[in-house]
Amino acid sequence: MTTAWLPPAEYIATIARATSYACLYFTDSTGRPVQLRSTYARSESWQWPGGNMDPGETPWQCAVRECLEETGMAFGGGPKLLGTHFIGHQGDAWPSNHIGFVFDGGVLxxxxxxAFVLDPVEHTEVGVHTxxxxxxxxxxxxxxxxxxxxxxxxxxxxxxxxxP
Structure with a gap:
């Protein structure tokens, strides 16, 4: 039996799709995580500098771009992956899987x-806690x-x- 190959567009229509995000995880010099208070998050107001990937962008490029946009800090380190986060299909609330890449931003x-410069449309404050x-x-x-x-x-x- 021979399997017929589908053209890429047809094949892609048959497999799971996902949106994706990337972010940087920072701590202060005593090891306390640093987060930003979001103005628009529906369920969680605290998050790391990051966001959804743009078309053609790699996870690392996204994390660095979002860090600059959200904090004003041009991150100069290299990519060190700390974790991958898979969020299953959320129905109408988010009708796709969502995959995240968390990179180590190091110690600030x-x-x-x-010196963080927050965009008040997106974030209202920086939090540093144990x-x-x-x-x-x-x-x-x-x-x-x-x-x-x-x-x-x-x-x-x-x-x-x-x-899930």
Whole structure:
């Protein structure tokens, strides 16, 4: 039996599709995670500098671009993956799978954090807290992502997360 090959457009219509995001995970000099308070997030107001990938953009390019747009800081480090996050199809709320790439942004000085320039349309403040303090502030699902990524960074490993 011979399998007929489909033209790429027809084949792509038969497989799962996904949107994607990329971000940078930073801590301060004492190891406390740094996050931005979003003005538009529906379920979680705290997030890392990052966002959805543009067409033709790699995850790393997206993370660096979004960091510059959201903090005013031109990130000069190289790509070090901390984790990949798969979010399953959310029905009408998000009718596609969503895949995230979390890169290690390293340690920021207090001066670098204070120098962030936030776009008030997107973010209202910078938060720097211990992991335990973030647990009391964040939604459980997004805190779980933070805890897993923070643990991966401390262990020097890469995390894989799934959110149904």
């Amino acid at each position: 000085t207090d001066e670098q954090i204070v 992991v335990a303090e973030w647990e009391a502030i964040m939604t459980p699902g997004n805190f779980a992502r933070l805890a897993v990524i923070d643990a991966a960074r401390r262990a020097g490993t890469v995390a894989y997360l799934e959110t």
